[in-house]
Amino acid sequence: MAWRGHLSRNLKEIRFLFCQTSPASSQTREFVQRNYKDLKTLNPKFPILIRECNGVQPQLWARYDMGVERGIPLEGLTEAQINKALQDLVQLGASLKA
Template structure:
């Protein structure tokens, strides 16, 4: 899980979008609840934004250098799968730097 400390090296901003009440957003809400403190502690200067909106599909958005953004839909994913998707977004930031 060393990649968690590299978020601020590879990302300019991280956004979680999800619905406050829909069953499809349950795992994303739990992931944020359990992991936000750890991610923020390891990356204190990285903006980690939480956006709750009724009826929205759960997603993670990553903003990289030069305004490049990528997102991943999280509907139906488990917490472990969400963590894997976040790791993939972080590693994509490394590739964009090369």
């Protein structure tokens, strides 16, 4: 999982959006609780934003250079699938720089 240390190289920020109480957001909440510390330790100055809002569908947004953003809906995804979605966004950032 070396890609986790490359967040700050390939992205400008990531945002997790989810509801604090809805079952649809439960996997996203668990992913953030289990992985935030590791991601922040590997990327200490990189902005990892957590946005909780009642009734919002879980989403992951990545912002790249020049204001380009990509979002992925996370509803129904497992923790492993959310991890893969984040990895895909990081890889996309690397390809945008090439």
